[in-house]
Amino acid sequence: MTKKPAKIKVPLYSATDRDNLRWLWNRYLKQRSPWLLLVLVMILVQGVVYQQFLSITESGLRVIFDNGTARELGMVCLAVFFLFAVRGAMGYLVPRITVWVSNSAIFEMRRDLIEHMMDLDLAYFERTKPGEIIQRLVTQTQQLGHFIGLSTANALRDAVTVVIVSSYLIYKNPVLFTAAVLVLPFIIWVMNFVSTRVKQVQGEAEHALGDYMSGIEETVSGMRTVKISNQEKVEAARLEKGTGRIRDLATRVQLTQALVMPSIDLSSAFVYVLVIGGGGYMVLSPNFDMDGAGIITFLLGMVLVFDPARLLAQYLGILQAHVVLLDRVRSLFHEKPSITDAPGAVTTFDTGGDIALDQVRFSYSPEQPLFDGLSMTFKGAKVSAIVGATGSGKTTILSLLSRLYDVQGGQITIGGTAIDKVKLHALRGAFSVVAQDIVIFNNSIWENIRYVNPEATDADIWQAAENAEIADLIRARGDAPVGPKGAQLSGGQKQRIAIARAFLVDAPILLLDEATSALDQGTEARIKSALTRLTQGRTTIVVAHRLSSIADADSIYVLEAGALVEQGKHDDLLKKNGYYAQLYLAQKQSYAAS
Numbered sequence: 070m071t072k073k074p075a076k077i078k079v080p081l082y083s084a085t086d087r088d089n090l091r092w093l094w095n096r097y098l099k100q101r102s103p104w105l106l107l108v109l110v111m112i113l114v115q116g117v118v119y120q121q122f123l124s125i126t127e128s129g130l131r132v133i134f135d136n137g138t139a140r141e142l143g144m145v146c147l148a149v150f151f152l153f154a155v156r157g158a159m160g161y162l163v164p165r166i167t168v169w170v171s172n173s174a175i176f177e178m179r180r181d182l183i184e185h186m187m188d189l190d191l192a193y194f195e196r197t198k199p200g201e202i203i204q205r206l207v208t209q210t211q212q213l214g215h216f217i218g219l220s221t222a223n224a225l226r227d228a229v230t231v232v233i234v235s236s237y238l239i240y241k242n243p244v245l246f247t248a249a250v251l252v253l254p255f256i257i258w259v260m261n262f263v264s265t266r267v268k269q270v271q272g273e274a275e276h277a278l279g280d281y282m283s284g285i286e287e288t289v290s291g292m293r294t295v296k297i298s299n300q301e302k303v304e305a306a307r308l309e310k311g312t313g314r315i316r317d318l319a320t321r322v323q324l325t326q327a328l329v330m331p332s333i334d335l336s337s338a339f340v341y342v343l344v345i346g347g348g349g350y351m352v353l354s355p356n357f358d359m360d361g362a363g364i365i366t367f368l369l370g371m372v373l374v375f376d377p378a379r380l381l382a383q384y385l386g387i388l389q390a391h392v393v394l395l396d397r398v399r400s401l402f403h404e405k406p407s408i409t410d411a412p413g414a415v416t417t418f419d420t421g422g423d424i425a426l427d428q429v430r431f432s433y434s435p436e437q438p439l440f441d442g443l444s445m446t447f448k449g450a451k452v453s454a455i456v457g458a459t460g461s462g463k464t465t466i467l468s469l470l471s472r473l474y475d476v477q478g479g480q481i482t483i484g485g486t487a488i489d490k491v492k493l494h495a496l497r498g499a500f501s502v503v504a505q506d507i508v509i510f511n512n513s514i515w516e517n518i519r520y521v522n523p524e525a526t527d528a529d530i531w532q533a534a535e536n537a538e539i540a541d542l543i544r545a546r547g548d549a550p551v552g553p554k555g556a557q558l559s560g561g562q563k564q565r566i567a568i569a570r571a572f573l574v575d576a577p578i579l580l581l582d583e584a585t586s587a588l589d590q591g592t593e594a595r596i597k598s599a600l601t602r603l604t605q606g607r608t609t610i611v612v613a614h615r616l617s618s619i620a621d622a623d624s625i626y627v628l629e630a631g632a633l634v635e636q637g638k639h640d641d642l643l644k645k646n647g648y649y650a651q652l653y654l655a656q657k658q659s660y661a662a663s
């Protein structure tokens with residue numbers, strides 16, 4: 070169940086807001102300023118068209134009231150048509166240009182966000198919810214695009230209309246305009262009150278919809294557990310409760326929305342009564358210079374200014390929300406990667422040399438120290454194994470070698486070169502990894518293997534698949550996709566894909582982290598010879614729980630709570646009768662028992 074987001078109160082246009090808006094302008098909009106200027110000119114033209122329309126209408130009405138000619142009336146009609154044709158053309162071009170400008174700005178923003186995100190440390194992704202990142206890259210940028218594009222162009226057009234038409238009305242009849250304007254804030258208040266109510270209920274409805282969708286996602290993806298534990302009824306009741314909430318809120322939204330039209334009608338009535346009554350009085354009274362044409366035109370002017378004024382008030386209302394949105398999106402750029410290329414980092418180093426950890430200190434959090442001065446050397450072109458109880462730090466050592474995390478003290482060298490003096494791309498390119506968390510895409514097995522080396526020939530891929538004992542499965546399944554996250558494959562089949570990938574990547578250092586743990590002993594034995602071939606000539610580091618699988622390693626390192634407690638060959642370690650021997654015997658007995 071997701072928590073209701075807390076209401077955030079930020080002062081409008083704080084220093085941060087101004088800085089964010091400046092950033093948005095400088096980075097994504099400034100280079101498009103000629104287009105924006107064109108849009109501004111067209112918006113001004115739209116405003117002037119309304120003023121001209123009012124002025125021509127007034128002349129037209131006088132032609133009618135003062136017995137003018139049909140030709141004069143025809144000219145007025147033509148002028149009105151021309152004016153609206155111009156406004157129509159602008160009305161087509163302005164959204165076209167603004168949508169294009171804002172979409173390309175948002176495309177660039179998303180591209181920058183994606184590139185920035187790719188550079189961030191693994192640690193960032195381990196502490197940030199995927200939903201937050203998705204929101205920034207998908208919905209928040211989308212909303213921002215709409216805001217800097219159409220919403221702002223429309224608001225500008227509305228502002229220009231209000232200013233130009235109001236100025237014209239003030240010029241025509243300042244007294245009547247002032248009286249009408251006194252009512253305007255009240256109308257806007259009524260409108261905003263209704264739209265705020267609608268927004269509130271809408272917000273609750275969206276929240277309920279979000280909960281309902283998360284509920285469906287949880288139930289569907291956990292269907293195996295739901296069925297095994299006979300929870301279908303409970304889950305159905307939970308989802309039905311969700312749909313009930315949505316029904317209630319949707320009804321409330323529609324009932325509140327039903328208030329909009331009557332309140333518009335009622336508030337417009339105030340203005341119309343005021344203009345017709347007040348203006349009519351002015352026409353009848355000899356003290357004012359006002360005629361019928363003037364009063365009708367004035368009324369028309371009020372109608373023209375009314376909607377833009379309301380929309381402008383609404384726009385100002387949502388402005389703050391979008392400034393907050395901008396801050397959220399930009400916050401991803403405030404995250405800085407700490408694992409980067411050092412100045413002067415090299416791209417070539419002796420990838421076949423020894424890998425040495427020298428007095429390495431590392432912990433994921435200060436409260437839980439893991440390595441405090443760990444030293445060990447993995448011989449180049451040999452097979453080394455790391456064993457130890459769960460949580461002793463085996464996988465972490467592999468992560469440190471490829472700089473998924475940086476050591477906090479001491480150093481790691483490969484072939485004598487400190488790994489933080491090697492460009493990240495070159496360093497990581499030296500490793501081929503078969504890890505516990507295998508990423509499988511919803512594609513064919515063939516494509517899943519090819520993923521690690523798109524340039525590989527078909528023959529290479531078949532060879533890798535044969536080596537990893539997965540070729541028969543490829544033949545049987547053909548091009549069929551393997552389901553989201555490889556849901557249609559067994560754990561062992563996924564591991565074989567990972568092993569096939571390792572065969573396909575021709576990297577000098579091989580890291581096998583529980584690479585065969587999900588394989589049955591028969592399959593493990595069958596691919597063992599292939600794995601042995603794979604390790605030849607490569608520096609290989611194997612992490613395994615099943616000690617029998619690493620018995621023939623050139624060197625075995627035994628870890629206990631982040632410290633190296635024993636090191637040697639399998640037979641020597643057994644003879645020593647220490648921690649390794651204990652682990653080995655315990656495993657042997659449990660296998661015998663099972």
Ligand SMILES: Nc1ncnc2c1ncn2[C@@H]1O[C@H](COP(=O)(O)OP(=O)(O)OP(=O)(O)O)[C@@H](O)[C@H]1O
Nearest residue numbers: 195433434439457458459460461462463464465466
């Ligand atoms: N990303 C992480 N963030 C915080 N702590 C972590 C992270 N990864 C591992 N740890 C912690 O660090 C310690 C060592 O973990 P590591 O995965 O290296 O152990 P391991 O020996 O490989 O264990 P296993 O045999 O269970 O795979 C554990 O206590 C674990 O909880």
